[in-house]
Amino acid sequence: MVLRPTASTWTQSLDMPSQLFGDRGSDDYELYEEDDKFVLTIDMxxxxxxxxxxxxxxxxxxxxxxxxxxxxxxxxxxxxxxxxPKTVDDDEISAEYTNGVLEVTLPTAAPDTRGKEIPLEGE
Structure with missing residues (x-):
């Protein structure tokens, strides 16, 4: 049985950056959470x-x-x-595009701790 190296394996052995072959991964954006909001920045x-x-x-x-x-x-x-992963207050989402960078701010909404009420049937 002959094992063939994956593209990432053989490019690593050649010391070539993976971007040459289109494997950009998640290099074009950053997502973090701070002060009850998500902030997403994308290089565009x-x-x-x-x-x-x-x-x-x-x-x-x-x-x-x-x-x-x-x-x-x-x-x-x-x-x-x-x-x-969290509920976002969609009425408060804002975005700005400056110098090739898109920044989207997504405030998180306070979770409804009561949940959905379930009607009770019977006597």
């Missing part, structure tokens, strides 16, 4: 403000962007979904 150079779309749907933040460079005949796209 080359996009214009109006080319970025953000949507919140049931605990998931969807980030999408598309830029067309007609002079070079190229199209650049970005799409990523982020799921959050």
């Amino acid at each position: 150079p080359g996009f214009e403000h109006e080319e970025i779309d953000l949507a919140w749907d049931d605990g998931v933040l969807n980030v999408a962007a598309e830029h067309v460079d007609e002079d070079r005949g190229r199209k650049k796209t970005y799409h990523r979904r982020f799921r959050f």
Whole structure:
């Protein structure tokens, strides 16, 4: 039986960065929680403000962007979904795009400690 090295194994032996082969991992964003809010920053150079779309749907933040460079005949796209483990106050989500960096602030909502009331039947 012949074992073939994975791409990451043989690139490590050649001392080549994995970005050459498209394995970017999570290098383009940072997510942390502080003071009852999540802060997400994403490096998105080359996009214009109006080319970025953000949507919140049931605990998931969807980030999408598309830029067309007609002079070079190229199209650049970005799409990523982020799921959050806590309840977010979706009315208070804010975002800012400055110098190629998107920053989204997602305040966490106070959990409802009562939960959902269950009707009791019987006598």
